[in-house]
Amino acid sequence: MTLGDSTAVGLGDPLPGGGWRGFPMLLRDALGASTLLNLGCTGARMSWVRDDQLPEALTASPDVVVLSVGMNDTLRSDFDPEQLHDDCAAIVGALRAEGTYVLMVRYHDHTRVFRLPAPLRRALYRRIVALNGVIDAVAATDPAGIGVLDLDLLPGGYERSAWSVDRLHPSERGHRMLAAGFAELLSDAGFAVPYPVSLECAGGREVTAVQRTAWLVVKGVPWLARRGRDLGPVIVQSLVGELVRRPATVVIRRDPTADC
Template structure:
């Protein structure tokens, strides 16, 4: 497992404080025991982190399959660079393929729609996500590997699929994502002896106090920090949109000529 906090399993807590999430669910479906499963992901990871810090561990393991969930943290930063993302993802997929590993990355959904961002910020984030997905599409096509499309995944935009923070999948969301990964893997010829169940079980339930606590302690500060990175970009989108409307506006009809005696 390579990637960020979703790959870590955030949003699907177990009693006692550990995280489960998509990785262990897929591993169980494939019949992989704890000794055969490696999660290299960590919270806050960006595409470059996967290339420089996580990939070497995955290559050393020489796994049959590697799930790659990364890119959203890049879209939220002021130094967002699609060319650098493409180079890093290309390197990751090429190295995994060369090691005999089948990588399965994801293309992303409109997360501003889930998080209910204000209009300008949502449009700014959506523009970034579209660019990220363009990178994923190009690199995936180049290497001929399967990919999970979160925007087309049933349940993606349902509130029950998201945890209290609306940033990470809930247990149901992780199960939906794990089912999507195993469907794609099965289509690529990988045996899936135990299909992922969508029935929630074994996870810890969040209380109303958990929801309020997260909003106050983490939700508002997170939105403020990320908003500061996205606001200048969002302002640029609004300005360009306004200028475009001005250029496209029809010229006023000329004033009628007045006959003189």
């Protein structure tokens, strides 16, 4: 079972007939599972998963749940690490109480993939660090029942080929890398993984240069403008904070006419 946002949905790995595949289907095939319940939703935040996706997940009594969520929270002006921790702990705690093995994602430095203006880049990086702190804290409560895939350490994770045109979602290759990483964690936890995930792209839809350009014009630039407005107050606060914290430089000039 998969809970989370658009990465959990499979965005970035389109199928020829429409829709998305993504790491959930690739991981299902690696496990040889007959069913996959994917409750992921584009735009989902941690609180949404807790309120909307978790209740349905608990009724299904899954053996394994992949929780991929949090980046949308970092891109909002109401970002709150304490609330994130409360929501994440509630989600994972409820799943573990049912005996479900939980896989989580520890995020990479997204500013190395998605180029942003310097003030926005610094603000986003600090939030990713805070989000990872939440993931670490929740995972530490039950190391035997929680596996964490660290995207910062994923081989090839910062290569251009791992990312779709928007630089926010994994490409087909990126989704294959995620599926392979999760499969390895499950194998280490004692789950049977009879069919290794191939990193060779196959079965997806090729994205053309025209489609990439169209995305940038129709969706990419408007998205960046919306996020800039939403995070504008955060950027200003960050810049003011840096100026306040920056130590003053005092220059003492000696009067050449003065006696030594």
